[in-house]
């Protein structure tokens with residue numbers, strides 16, 4: 110081996126030893142100005158719509174590096190858990206299950222409707238046509254085939270199951286959702302592909318018959334619920350990437366959502 114090759118080889122080995130165990134620094138590696146993760150982490154503390162005796166999320170370590178040479182877990186969780194997607198089949202017979210939604214519907218213009226002004230003082234707030242009109246006065250008409258996400262500010266309660274579900278003495282929950290009129294307008298007049306919100310449900314907490322679910326899923330839109338990090342997501346101009354698990358026959362799925370900001 111030539112001396113120079115040997116020295117270069119030694120330098121590479123040294124570099125490997127120094128850097129191999131390190132996580133990469135979070136330097137910008139993206140072509141975008143910013144990539145915002147609109148997803149809550151999945152763990153046993155995640156607030157759920159239904160309450161049951163046993164924890165909804167369970168993770169069991171089935172292999173560890175010390176014992177087996179590699180680390181792996183087995184997990185169990187509901188389809189509608191954490192930041193998740195409702196497929197049309199969640200409320201309508203014969204419509205798309207989560208694996209059947211065409212992938213081109215998962216990349217779209219992202220519209221963030223800031224409705225905190227109404228939702229902060231009224232837990233039962235429902236996104237209105239006026240909210241949409243106000244947004245359009247500032248930003249222009251919502252483009253067709255967009256994903257529209259309501260920013261209610263409810264995320265501030267995420268770390269408390271009690272505050273996030275906000276159930277009263279009778280067990281009726283109180284958190285903001287969409288009015289049926291606003292949802293109909295976004296479907297019929299603005300051709301939205303999906304609706305999202307930073308609460309447990311697109312229908313507001315006290316709803317018993319879920320009219321918005323019935324209507325929008327029945328029109329083959331999908332929902333994104335428990336969306337995160339809307340506080341620094343632009344109102345318009347970003348592209349959303351929605352990536353649910355491809356669960357065959359699934360009514361929905363935990364989803365990873367990114368806002369790509371140019």
Ligand SMILES: [Zn+2]
Pocket residue numbers: 189193194195334361
């Ligand atoms: Zn759901």
